[in-house]
Amino acid sequence: MTNRTIDIAFWDYDRTRLLLDGTIxxxxxxxxxxxxxxxxxxxxxxxxxxxxxxxxxxxxFLRTFVDGRSPFLALPVFLNRAFxxxxxxxxxxSSISRPEDLAxxxxxxxxxxxHDAGLMSKxxxxxxxxxxxxxxxxxxxxxxxxxxxxxxxxxxxxxxxEVEYAGSDVDLGEMLVTGEIDALFTADIPAGxxxxxxxxxxxxxxxxxxERAYFRDTGIFxxxxxxxxxxxxxxNHPELIKSIYQSFCQAKDQMIEHYAQxxxxxxxxxxxxxxxxxIAENRELMGKDWWPYGIGANxxxxxxxxRYHHEQxxxxxxxxxxxxxxxxxxxx
Numbered sequence: 001m002t003n004r005t006i007d008i009a010f011w012d013y014d015r016t017r018l019l020l021d022g023t024i025x026x027x028x029x030x031x032x033x034x035x036x037x038x039x040x041x042x043x044x045x046x047x048x049x050x051x052x053x054x055x056x057x058x059x060x061f062l063r064t065f066v067d068g069r070s071p072f073l074a075l076p077v078f079l080n081r082a083f084x085x086x087x088x089x090x091x092x093x094s095s096i097s098r099p100e101d102l103a104x105x106x107x108x109x110x111x112x113x114x115h116d117a118g119l120m121s122k123x124x125x126x127x128x129x130x131x132x133x134x135x136x137x138x139x140x141x142x143x144x145x146x147x148x149x150x151x152x153x154x155x156x157x158x159x160x161x162e163v164e165y166a167g168s169d170v171d172l173g174e175m176l177v178t179g180e181i182d183a184l185f186t187a188d189i190p191a192g193x194x195x196x197x198x199x200x201x202x203x204x205x206x207x208x209x210x211e212r213a214y215f216r217d218t219g220i221f222x223x224x225x226x227x228x229x230x231x232x233x234x235x236n237h238p239e240l241i242k243s244i245y246q247s248f249c250q251a252k253d254q255m256i257e258h259y260a261q262x263x264x265x266x267x268x269x270x271x272x273x274x275x276x277x278x279i280a281e282n283r284e285l286m287g288k289d290w291w292p293y294g295i296g297a298n299x300x301x302x303x304x305x306x307r308y309h310h311e312q313x314x315x316x317x318x319x320x321x322x323x324x325x326x327x328x329x330x331x332x
Contacts, residue, residue: 004240009034009042010055010079010227015291018251027243039080039225040111044152046072046228053244055079056228057116058305062315062324063153072228073326075241076295076302077248080225083214084120086207087186092199094182099129099203105182106137108172112150113140113163114314116224117187123308124214133312134161139181141166143173144191158313176200187224212285220301221286229326238328245329249293256289294332295321 008031010016018024020033034051036042046054047064056072057080064070090096094105102125109118122133140163141147148168157163166172173190175181177197184190192200204210215221227248234241262268263276282290292298302321310318322330 003028003030004237005030005032006052006233006240006244007032007034007050008053008244009036009046009051011035011039011042013079014255015079015252016248018254019247024247024251024254026247028240029243040150047152052233053227053229055225057225058223059112059114059116059119059309059314060153061226061228062306062309062319063155065315065319065324068317068323070324071231073231073234074324075227075229075245075248075326076298076329076332077227077245077293078223078225078291078298078301079227080116081221081223081291082117082187083211084117084124084222085204085210085214086202087117087121088125088203089176089184089186089190089193089200090203091176091179091182092201093179096183096203099125099131102131102183103135104137106139106180108143108175108181108184108186109138109140110143110172110186110188111140111147112153112155113138113157113161114309114312115140115185115187118185119305119308119312119314120222120224121185122312123304126311134158136183138163139166139172139175140164141170141172142168143184143186143188144171156314161313215285218300218304220304221290223298223301223305234326234328238326241326242328245293245326245332252291252293253289256291260288295325295330296332 006029012035042054043056043060045051046056061072061074064072096102096105109115125131126133146168149165172181172184173192176184176190177192177200229241259279263279266276268275299321306319309315
């Protein structure tokens with residue numbers, strides 16, 4: 001039987017590298033792999049129909065649904081995950097020491113109102129404090145480099161929420177330093193933070209402890225990006241979709257095993273001192289597979305994104321896992 005040629009796009013991650021170099025094949029497929037300079041370019045190309053299978057931000061994916069239906073379905077493959085207590089930065093002159101102090105403030109957000117990192121940060125604060133996103137004023141744009149408007153997905157503005165989109169030449173990171181904005185919710189650490197410029201800090205100085213406590217309390221390792229597939233392909237070639245999923249799993253599992261072996265032989269191939277100790281600490285907290293794929297191990301994390309998307313006014317109803325994932329992978 002002839003293998004089917006498919007176009008697959010994702011960023012160059014450790015968990016995808018064995019797919020990209022051919023170590024892990026995809027049974028029934030002849031893959032053509034693609035990437036881009038920045039991840040949003042991958043998202044846009046997928047939404048524009050250039051790829052069959054692609055990494056896609058979870059919120060970008062959900063924004064493709066119109067009247068409950070999207071041209072895409074999701075695989076429970078989560079290429080990008082991050083805890084987000086540390087993603088909130090404040091200007092020290094803005095009198096912000098706790099989440100409730102964000103009320104009435106002007107806040108920057110990367111890329112989209114409800115961008116994956118912002119969605120999670122807002123949701124966590126809403127779950128654990130009296131602050132709500134609509135109590136603040138929002139400006140959306142780029143950080144540390146020019147960013148064209150993200151206009152290839154819907155950009156709903158929830159009722160009662162004040163949102164403006166900055167021009168492509170606006171640097172929200174610099175605006176935080178100068179005090180033009182009071183706070184910044186972002187996936188990327190602003191250059192000013194890395195340069196230790198005066199006047200800015202994280203909202204939570206103890207963010208690492210908070211993020212670990214969040215995992216202990218909820219079991220959730222927040223999902224940022226998943227893998228999407230064209231709905232028509234998923235419906236017409238269910239066995240191929242299962243094969244693609246299995247290959248993503250194998251590539252990730254072998255990389256986790258690679259790290260475990262590196263701990264044993266003290267021969268890690270990454271240039272970071274004390275990395276073995278960090279991996280051991282993560283394994284103790286999160287288990288040997290600290291980056292799980294599949295529905296079962298991620299149900300709470302998925303449901304949380306779907307809940308936040310609805311609560312924050314980005315979808316008119318709360319989607320279920322069955323609404324958005326490939327039916328043949330619901331038991332994974």
